[in-house]
Amino acid sequence: MAVAGFVPRSAPFAPDEIDVLNGVLARTTPVQRAWLTGFLAGMDAGQASGAQPLAPPRVRTPLTILYASESGNAEGLAQKARKAALKQGFDAKVLDMADAGLGTLETARNILVFASTWGEGDPPSRAADFYAALMSDKAPRLAGVRFAVLALGDTAYADFCATGRAIDARLEALGAERAASRADLDLDFAKKAADWTERTLERLTPPEAQASATVVHVDFKGPGAAELEPVYTAENPVEAEIATLVNLNGTGSTRETWHVELSPAAADFAYQTGDAIGVLPENDPGVVNALLEAVGLGGDGELIRQFVRGYDVTTLSRPLVEAYATLTGRKDLAKLREPKAFAAWAADRQLIDLFEGFPEKLTAGQLTGLLRPLPGRLYSVASSPRAHTGEAHILVGAVRWSSHGRARGGVASTYFADRREVGNTVRIYVRPNRHFRLPADDAKPVIMIGAGTGVAPYRGFVAERAEAGAKGRSWLFFGERNYTNDFLYQTEWQDHLKSGALTRIDVAFSRDQPEKIYVQHRLWERRAEVHDWLADGAHVYVCGDEKGMARDVDRMLVRILASEVKGDLDAGRARLKELAKAGRYQRDVY
Ligand SMILES: Cc1cc2nc3c(=O)[nH]c(=O)nc-3n(C[C@H](O)[C@H](O)[C@H](O)COP(=O)(O)OP(=O)(O)OC[C@H]3O[C@@H](n4cnc5c(N)ncnc54)[C@H](O)[C@@H]3O)c2cc1C
Numbered sequence: 082m083a084v085a086g087f088v089p090r091s092a093p094f095a096p097d098e099i100d101v102l103n104g105v106l107a108r109t110t111p112v113q114r115a116w117l118t119g120f121l122a123g124m125d126a127g128q129a130s131g132a133q134p135l136a137p138p139r140v141r142t143p144l145t146i147l148y149a150s151e152s153g154n155a156e157g158l159a160q161k162a163r164k165a166a167l168k169q170g171f172d173a174k175v176l177d178m179a180d181a182g183l184g185t186l187e188t189a190r191n192i193l194v195f196a197s198t199w200g201e202g203d204p205p206s207r208a209a210d211f212y213a214a215l216m217s218d219k220a221p222r223l224a225g226v227r228f229a230v231l232a233l234g235d236t237a238y239a240d241f242c243a244t245g246r247a248i249d250a251r252l253e254a255l256g257a258e259r260a261a262s263r264a265d266l267d268l269d270f271a272k273k274a275a276d277w278t279e280r281t282l283e284r285l286t287p288p289e290a291q292a293s294a295t296v297v298h299v300d301f302k303g304p305g306a307a308e309l310e311p312v313y314t315a316e317n318p319v320e321a322e323i324a325t326l327v328n329l330n331g332t333g334s335t336r337e338t339w340h341v342e343l344s345p346a347a348a349d350f351a352y353q354t355g356d357a358i359g360v361l362p363e364n365d366p367g368v369v370n371a372l373l374e375a376v377g378l379g380g381d382g383e384l385i386r387q388f389v390r391g392y393d394v395t396t397l398s399r400p401l402v403e404a405y406a407t408l409t410g411r412k413d414l415a416k417l418r419e420p421k422a423f424a425a426w427a428a429d430r431q432l433i434d435l436f437e438g439f440p441e442k443l444t445a446g447q448l449t450g451l452l453r454p455l456p457g458r459l460y461s462v463a464s465s466p467r468a469h470t471g472e473a474h475i476l477v478g479a480v481r482w483s484s485h486g487r488a489r490g491g492v493a494s495t496y497f498a499d500r501r502e503v504g505n506t507v508r509i510y511v512r513p514n515r516h517f518r519l520p521a522d523d524a525k526p527v528i529m530i531g532a533g534t535g536v537a538p539y540r541g542f543v544a545e546r547a548e549a550g551a552k553g554r555s556w557l558f559f560g561e562r563n564y565t566n567d568f569l570y571q572t573e574w575q576d577h578l579k580s581g582a583l584t585r586i587d588v589a590f591s592r593d594q595p596e597k598i599y600v601q602h603r604l605w606e607r608r609a610e611v612h613d614w615l616a617d618g619a620h621v622y623v624c625g626d627e628k629g630m631a632r633d634v635d636r637m638l639v640r641i642l643a644s645e646v647k648g649d650l651d652a653g654r655a656r657l658k659e660l661a662k663a664g665r666y667q668r669d670v671y
């Protein structure tokens with residue numbers, strides 16, 4: 082079928098040629114069409130004089146795409162933006178803020194920023210130095226620079242998209258010109274980010290380049306780009322059968338940690354150790370029905386089915402409360418619009434508490450208008466593609482608590498713990514993490530530090546190195562509450578110790594003695610050997626809870642490194658940064 086506005090049927094071409102032309106034209110950008118116009122005109126001129134077809138002059142607008150990313154989302158978007166920009170005729174390069182200095186900004190003409198927010202409104206850890214420098218007095222004036230910022234975040238957090246917002250404001254304050262307004266995107270960012278990128282690139286294209294830009298031969302694969310483009314994504318998941326589902330904790334444990342073995346129904350499902358597996362969970366139908374009842378829509382089976390998969394029915398966010406207040410006109414919600422009051426009220430509540438505490442009847446349309454799509458959850462892959470061919474394993478800690486007279490549970494973790502069994506399927510995808518990789522040289526030693534589910538990727542690492550016959554030594558620091566009940570994968574570690582695949586293990590069971598002992602304390606006790614391993618080129622990994630463990634381990638590593646230089650903590654910090662820059666200190670924290 083001819084595409085409106087392109088080659089009409091009356092054109093002097095055969096019908097199949099018209100289809101081919103329309104097929105090509107339908108996929109072109111305005112810049113590509115402008116180029117074609119010039120190219121065809123030049124071709125005629127060339128024929129008349131017997132010369133080669135003329136190409137219009139090369140005008141390639143420079144574009145610097147900067148990203149700040151912890152777990153790869155902003156990085157993936159930056160790589161996609163580069164591809165789109167090259168197609169539009171930009172001379173585009175992608176830079177991780179971790180590798181960028183302020184000089185990058187001074188020399189840039191056009192800047193696209195993709196930045197996520199972590200911790201409590203903080204920049205991703207690798208971007209922290211660049212971010213601090215940008216916010217400092219050292220930052221250069223940026224007159225003549227055009228920019229646009231895409232901020233990634235999660236509306237469940239109080240400081241939604243704080244990093245992107247701050248960068249956007251700072252670039253303007255430094256005199257740069259905002260080429261497009263900032264986008265603040267929640268976890269359902271994929272489609273919105275692609276649209277924003279396309280619109281923004283068009284705005285960044287100067288009119289003269291639109292008319293004469295040439296599409297040059299370009300290598301679309303930037304550094305690491307291939308790694309960031311898995312076949313199976315949150316938008317294109319694959320069904321995987323649950324082959325094994327066991328709670329690894331003993332019966333007396335206060336923990337519940339599920340080892341899940343998944344068999345994806347696709348031969349091209351590929352991941353690397355260090356990646357995360359994304360899971361598209363389903364809500365508890367009981368929770369869904371309670372929510373529907375609270376707004377006067379209970380008992381509708383079709384609605385329940387739709388909400389079980391489609392919507393986030395638990396997360397309470399300030400934007401949602403604001404939208405509910407506006408929709409219902411309830412004055413008593415005004416107090417919750419204030420950030421501190423909202424945070425205090427929402428701390429141990431969920432959406433159902435809003436609808437039950439401030440009840441109103443809603444239509445299904447009004448309710449879906451308030452809710453965000455149910456986001457996927459990430460789990461560090463606990464297997465090795467070499468050792469566990471055709472499978473992906475994950476380790477899922479069940480999230481359960483009680484508050485305000487109600488038993489509550491995390492959506493995805495209880496999906497595995499309570500609502501799935503062996504033989505059922507789940508929808509999964511891959512989230513590559515090229516910043517959590519074993520050393521390329523397998524003779525290098527590795528020090529792996531993790532507590533609780535943070536041990537997951539090391540099961541993959543050790544299995545991978547065992548399978549590859551790696552020469553390098555490996556040392557695991559593992560922490561949990563109790564030796565008898567919580568020593569996750571204990572027999573596997575013992576087997577690996579016997580075979581030599583694991584050189585050493587140090588454990589910290591916090592509740593087995595009167596004083597609390599954590600992994601960071603074990604690290605301190607073993608600091609002399611840690612120094613030796615580092616001197617031998619060891620790579621250090623930290624995985625697990627960010628607030629509860631990774632920060633303490635980070636501080637302890639600084640102390641350990643400082644202990645070599647008379648306890649100078651600044652020197653310790655500088656050394657840890659050097660290790661991170663060299664890819665020898667990598668974190669997978671959440
Ligand atoms: C890169 C990455 C890797 C990860 N790897 C792993 C992994 O290997 N294993 C693993 O188990 N998890 C991992 N996670 C965490 C995982 O993605 C989920 O966040 C976790 O399983 C909880 O999801 P859920 O759907 O069960 O809970 P949700 O439905 O998301 O609920 C969690 C929310 O419930 C609330 N909440 C929880 N406990 C309480 C409480 N006691 N009181 C009040 N409110 C509370 C909090 O608001 C919390 O944010 C990882 C996360 C990331 C980003």
Ligand SMILES: Cc1cc2nc3c(=O)[nH]c(=O)nc-3n(C[C@H](O)[C@H](O)[C@H](O)COP(=O)(O)O)c2cc1C
Binds near residue numbers: 242
């Ligand atoms: C531990 C943790 C803390 C987070 N803190 C915030 C936050 O304070 N504000 C926010 O908007 N988003 C926050 N997020 C959400 C991330 O910004 C979001 O998942 C983003 O897509 C991650 O992008 P990245 O993979 O490029 O780092 C947090 C996520 C995690 C896992």
